[in-house]
Amino acid sequence: MTADTRERLIESAIDLVLTSGYQAVGVKEICQHAQVQKGSFYHFFPSKRDLIIEALNRQWARHTQLLLDPVFNESIPPLDRIVKMFEVTSAHQAHLQKTYGRVFGCPFGNLAQELSTHDEPLREKLTLIFHEWTAYIESALLEAVTLGELSTNVPLGETAQSVLAYLEGVMLMAKTYNDPFLIQRNAQNAKLMIQNTII
């Protein structure tokens, strides 16, 4: 039952904080949602921040498994993986909108926006996640160079970071306009941006 309680707290943090925001949700609400006594919370996590770091680890593992690994796949030409990443993200946000009425945007981008200026450990955690995400993109770009589909002049690390920034930006706009297809409309643009990058 102990492991199960910890699990429920992590899943509740994903359900509440990773959709509504860090400040908007208190430990009390997380405990209520998880059906856990508030006193037990601190047995499992020293602080709300520690729970959120675990929730981010869990959500990132899911994100790579469900969204990134199927896209960054050898069977797809490397630059088309980038297009596919935008399309899959669009479809996922459309699914969230259909289920909950809202485009939620990126759980990592949302927390980065909210917390980067005032929680250093969470900011650092989020930079690590963005680094790993950038590495997925960069490996596709490297493969494109190896296959002769991308100029050797393209700076791979910086371009990969630009692609992720672009995806985060279109997710923010999709969230603001509550329009998931805004992400899909920018998919081909992302590929073109890579192909036309200059040093």
Next chain:
Amino acid sequence: MTADTRERLIESAIDLVLTSGYQAVGVKEICQHAQVQKGSFYHFFPSKRDLIIEALNRQWARHTQLLLDPVFNESIPPLDRIVKMFEVTSAHQAHLQKTYGRVFGCPFGNLAQELSTHDEPLREKLTLIFHEWTAYIESALLEAVTLGELSTNVPLGETAQSVLAYLEGVMLMAKTYNDPFLIQRNAQNAKLMIQNTII
């Protein structure tokens, strides 16, 4: 003194909420910062939301006056205005970092990220601001087409929205990495993205 009290509340909201977030700052803190009795607050604003809408109006007026109007200027070739917008944003965020130690990112993007899923009036206010910002970019693109510097095949409205999304995305990354120059490194890319947009 009455007008002055209202002013101080608006300026305090800009100082606190537009940098730290909506949920992170309460009416009590805004009143303390403004040196206004909490009872007086509701004489001027029916709710915190109403104050924030006024603060957004004020901040948007400043943003256009200080950042956009000097850049979207006839003396600058139209597509270079886009590059300049990224560069000026980078310099502004570098100034904030030098003064406060932090890249704060976009005050409008920050609130859009935090509030779009759970405050409909504020979401609508922010979409209006993004619409006006997009119109600045679109007018530059139209001028570029008129001057023969951009293909007539480029869809102006959608491309202008993509440019703003890209700028919002690089501001988010700059905030997360606390690196204002990340914005500048993407300035030329934004121009190339426009020139290579396909329908």
